[in-house]
Amino acid sequence: MHDKTISQLSSSLQSGDFSSVELTTHLLDRVERLGPHLNAFVTVTSELALEQARAADQRRAAGDAGPLNGIPIVHKDLFCTDGVLTTCGSRILDNFVSPYDATVVGKLKEAGTVMLGKTNMDEFAMGSSNENSSFGPVKNPWDDTRVPGGSSGGSAAAVAARLLPGATGTDTGGSIRQPAALTGITGLKPTYGRVSRYGMVAFASSLDQAGTLTRCAEDAAMMLGTMAGFDPRDSTSAEKDVPDYRATLDDSLDGLRIGVPAEFFDDGLMPANKTAVEEAIRELEKLGAKISEIHLPNLGLSVPTYYVVAPAECSSNLSRFDGVRFGHRAEEYDDLTDMYKKTRGQGFGAEVKRRIMTGTYVLSAGY
Amino acid sequence: MSLSRNEMNNIAHLARLEIAEEEVTAFADNLSRIIDFVEQLSQANTDDVLPMAHPLDMVQRLRADEVTETDHHQKFQQNASSVEEDLYLVPKVLE
Numbered sequence: 001m002h003d004k005t006i007s008q009l010s011s012s013l014q015s016g017d018f019s020s021v022e023l024t025t026h027l028l029d030r031v032e033r034l035g036p037h038l039n040a041f042v043t044v045t046s047e048l049a050l051e052q053a054r055a056a057d058q059r060r061a062a063g064d065a066g067p068l069n070g071i072p073i074v075h076k077d078l079f080c081t082d083g084v085l086t087t088c089g090s091r092i093l094d095n096f097v098s099p100y101d102a103t104v105v106g107k108l109k110e111a112g113t114v115m116l117g118k119t120n121m122d123e124f125a126m127g128s129s130n131e132n133s134s135f136g137p138v139k140n141p142w143d144d145t146r147v148p149g150g151s152s153g154g155s156a157a158a159v160a161a162r163l164l165p166g167a168t169g170t171d172t173g174g175s176i177r178q179p180a181a182l183t184g185i186t187g188l189k190p191t192y193g194r195v196s197r198y199g200m201v202a203f204a205s206s207l208d209q210a211g212t213l214t215r216c217a218e219d220a221a222m223m224l225g226t227m228a229g230f231d232p233r234d235s236t237s238a239e240k241d242v243p244d245y246r247a248t249l250d251d252s253l254d255g256l257r258i259g260v261p262a263e264f265f266d267d268g269l270m271p272a273n274k275t276a277v278e279e280a281i282r283e284l285e286k287l288g289a290k291i292s293e294i295h296l297p298n299l300g301l302s303v304p305t306y307y308v309v310a311p312a313e314c315s316s317n318l319s320r321f322d323g324v325r326f327g328h329r330a331e332e333y334d335d336l337t338d339m340y341k342k343t344r345g346q347g348f349g350a351e352v353k354r355r356i357m358t359g360t361y362v363l364s365a366g367y
Numbered sequence: 368m369s370l371s372r373n374e375m376n377n378i379a380h381l382a383r384l385e386i387a388e389e390e391v392t393a394f395a396d397n398l399s400r401i402i403d404f405v406e407q408l409s410q411a412n413t414d415d416v417l418p419m420a421h422p423l424d425m426v427q428r429l430r431a432d433e434v435t436e437t438d439h440h441q442k443f444q445q446n447a448s449s450v451e452e453d454l455y456l457v458p459k460v461l462e
Contacts, residue, residue, distance in 0.1 A: 099442045193423050232430070238423055304405040315382065322383070324455050326446035336458045337383065345385030353384055357375075357394060358401050360382040 001026050002162040006071055006219040009165060013060065013070050020060075020070030024053035024114050027072050031116060031163050038139045038161060040154040042077045043085045044117040052114040059112060068226055069112030074167045076155050077118035078125055079105050079210070080199040084115075088201045089123040089133040089151075092321050092328045092347025102199025103231045104168060104210050111226045116164060119154030123349045124318065125175050125203045127151050132351045140183060149179030155213045156183040166214040166223050170200060172207045173306055180213055188212050188220045193238035195224075196231030204313035206236075207306075221245035253287040259294035308362050314352075315359025321347060368402055370395045 001023055004012065013020060028046050035041045049072065056070035075081060078088050080098035082105075087093045101109065109115070122132040130138040130153025138153040140146040141161035148157040152169030156179035159167050169176040171189035180187020188211045195210040202208060212223040225245050231237045260281060265274060285291055323329030323343030330342035348356070370378075375395040379386050386394060440453060449456035 096446055099439060099446070191422075193421070193425075232428075235428065236421060236425070238425070298411070301408060301411055304408050307401055307405050308408070319383075323448060324457055325443070329448035333458065336460055339458055340383040341380075341385040344383055348384070353386065354394065354397055356382050356384060357378050358398055361378050361398060361402070364378070364381055 002030055004165065005216050006068070006165045006214065006222055007216075009071055010067050010069075010222075014065065020053040020056040020072075020114060021050065023070065024049050024072050024116070027116060027164060030161075031158075034141075034161055034163060035158070037144070038141055038148075038157045039136050040120055040138055040157040040161070040163065041074075041117050042087055042089070042120050042135050042154070045084060045115055048084070049114050049116045052109075056112045056114060066111055067222055068108070070114060071112070071166070072114045072116050072164055073108065073223075074116050074119050074155060074158055074164050075105060076121055076152050076167065076169050078121060078170055078201045079118075079168060080201070081105050081115070081118065084118065086118065086201070087135070088125070089121040089135060090347065090349070090352070091134040092344070093201075093326070094134065094328065096326050098199075100199065103196035103233065104227050105199065107226055107229075108168070108223070119152070119158055119167060121154055122151035122175075123352050124201065124314070125151040125170055125172055125208075126314070126351050126355055128174060128178055130154065130157075130179070132349060134349055142184065147182065149182035151175040151179075152187075152213060153179050156180055156185060156187070159183070159185050159213050159215060166212060166219055168210060168223075168227070169213045170203075170208055170210050172204050172209075173310060176211045176213060186212075186214050186216055186220050188224060190224060190228065191238075193236050194228050194240075196229070196234040196237050198231055198233040202313075202317040204310040205317065206313060207310060218246060218249055221249060253284060253289040256289045258284055258289050258291050260291055261296045261299065262293050263296050263299040307358070311355045311359035312362045313359070314355045315357075315363060318348075318352070318356055323347075369399045370402075 012018060028049060031044055053070060059065050059069055077086060079102040080086050080100055082098060082101045086096055086098040120133050120135055120138050122130055123134055126132060127150045129147040130150035131147060138148050138157050140148040141157050152175050155167035155169045158164050160183035171177060176187040176189050189209055190211050192209050197208055200208060200210060212220045214220045214223060225242060228242045230239045281291055321327055321344060322340050328343060328347040330339060330346055333339040333342050372391050375391050444450045447455055
């Protein structure tokens with residue numbers, strides 16, 4: 001069962017080969033056996049999952065089952081989940097039980113998915129190796145001496161290890177795409193504004209975007225179709241209709257022009273990665289796309305720009321973690337300012353502190 | 368550029384972050400390197416570049432000034448470390 005994709009599982013559930021409860025039980029067993037070694041999970045929600053699976057089976061029996069009904073998934077531990085621990089990989093949130101669902105979580109729940117748990121991640125999504133989690137590093141299931149990438153490393157490892165067919169992730173500066181590449185699965189960062197950010201713990205709001213980690217494009221299309229769409233609770237949510245992504249998967253690419261930025265193929269590119277990208281380009285060409293070399297002369301400025309924008313937004317967004325309304329509070333302190341400082345000093349890891357201070361410098365320089 | 372320990376302590380204070388005395392130098396070195404790295408942005412010619420607020424060319428949405436949220440303070444306050452009579456408690460600020 002665990003080797004099937006979401007679309008295959010969807011057909012099997014519909015034709016009655018097995019129930020969602022049977023599928024969920026099988027995957028929970030794998031999560032319990034293999035999850036701890038990979039350290040892919042922060043929380044496993046076994047009881048809740050079985051309850052949701054039973055409800056999904058009942059809906060199917062009543063003839064009310066959409067394509068994702070009864071499909072087990074996991075959420076990166078950055079999405080707020082009503083009544084379930086939401087840590088963002090940080091000590092400062094290690095006791096935070098979210099009082100509401102993120103829009104993405106709510107939409108996937110409404111579509112009948114079964115949540116098996118919350119996945120490990122770099123603290124506040126700051127990292128590219130998943131070594132920056134206060135719950136310890138995640139291992140790459142293909143070789144446990146290697147990192148799975150980050151920050152959505154737990155989601156990527158869980159999907160790659162066939163613990164689950166699909167997971168949510170978030171991507172600010174590569175946090176879905178890079179772990180997907182490092183674990184050999186399909187990762188998609190949608191266009192900014194396509195998926196609601198409501199209920200995602202914010203890192204850099206102008207760059208954060210929720211997406212999917214799955215084993216193939218069809219599964220990404222199924223999950224994204226459910227997750228995407230306008231949300232009045234996200235001020236930068238795009239007011240655009242969501243197409244049926246799955247319907248066009250087999251269309252020819254005739255007439256599609258794809259630009260390949262020459263600057264990406266510089267000396268810093270590993271030969272193996274270069275070969276893989278060139279193979280993909282040839283594949284797209286075979287499918288009918290026209291490839292043109294293009295130039296992005298300012299590409300070299302993008303990383304230094306990111307080093308200003310992301311930490312500045314991080315510094316502002318993470319000011320909410322003050323030990324007052326939620327999260328960790330220091331045991332001992334002298335006064336209010338000292339309480340803030342000790343709470344944040346104890347609650348944040350080194351990488352988060354570095355980025356907060358970079359952002360604070362950027363925002364305060366000149367004052 | 369190289370940030371002094373004093374400058375670093377001031378940044379940490381503005382960020383309300385306690386950092387250990389022995390970590391200050393490491394944080395200062397790291398931040399100094401980042402500042403040097405982003406310095407190249409000042410060489411970029413942005414004369415004809417319009418500021419961009421959103422990649423999709425949208426305008427900021429407005430909504431009617433109506434109450435849309437209901438009261439969930441009891442549920443929310445379950446996450447607080449110190450609450451009394453529905454109020455969040457913090458150390459005394461005024462004598």
